[in-house]
Amino acid sequence: MGYWLMKSEPSVYSIVDLERQRQTLWDGVRNYQARNFIKEMQSGDLVFFYHSNATPPGIVGLMSVVSSAVVDPTQFDAKSKYYDPKSSPDSPRWYAVEVEFIQAFPQIVSLETLKQEFSDSELLVIKPGNRLSVMPVAEIVAKRIIAIANSLS
DNA sequence: GCCAACGTTGGC
DNA sequence: GCCAACGTTGGC
Numbered sequence: 001m002g003y004w005l006m007k008s009e010p011s012v013y014s015i016v017d018l019e020r021q022r023q024t025l026w027d028g029v030r031n032y033q034a035r036n037f038i039k040e041m042q043s044g045d046l047v048f049f050y051h052s053n054a055t056p057p058g059i060v061g062l063m064s065v066v067s068s069a070v071v072d073p074t075q076f077d078a079k080s081k082y083y084d085p086k087s088s089p090d091s092p093r094w095y096a097v098e099v100e101f102i103q104a105f106p107q108i109v110s111l112e113t114l115k116q117e118f119s120d121s122e123l124l125v126i127k128p129g130n131r132l133s134v135m136p137v138a139e140i141v142a143k144r145i146i147a148i149a150n151s152l153s
Numbered sequence: 154g155c156c157a158a159c160g161t162t163g164g165c
Numbered sequence: 166g167c168c169a170a171c172g173t174t175g176g177c
Binding site: 007009052053054055128129130133 | 173174175176177
Binding site for chain 1: 157158159160
């Protein structure tokens with residue numbers, strides 16, 4: 001099973017929104033490196049939900065992948081901000097995953113905490129200047145993050 | 154709101 | 166294929 005981290009600005013879509021909806025299509029990823037990671041995700045993989053541009057920023061919960069490598073429908077929607085006129089249905093450029101809510105952590109595992117616990121080679125999200133919105137998390141690191149989240153409850 | 158980091162675009 | 170200009174991300 002794989003472990004991942006995905007970012008969202010809570011003012012756009014937060015863990016509370018996911019908890020209410022239970023499930024959502026994580027679309028709108030428009031960065032090739034992030035897209036490549038999206039395509040590697042498998043059903044059942046666990047994904048940390050990270051609030052970016054938040055106070056404080058950090059990991060706020062867990063979700064799981066329920067459908068992998070879904071062709072992102074927003075790329076063909078001329079009214080969407082994610083519309084990509086260079087993409088075509090026979091050769092789609094962008095992918096998404098359907099995710100489902102598992103839990104909201106009782107307390108955020110803040111970026112500050114993550115920086116105290118991990119080095120930036122262990123955990124990409126704490127690397128200064130990192131702008132990837134989708135990234136892998138090593139299993140051993142993922143388990144420690146979950147243990148930290150539980151210890152904060 | 155600032156700005157550093159970084160990806161993308163487009164002229165050449 | 167280079168690289169300057171530009172846009173976006175995201176911490177602070």
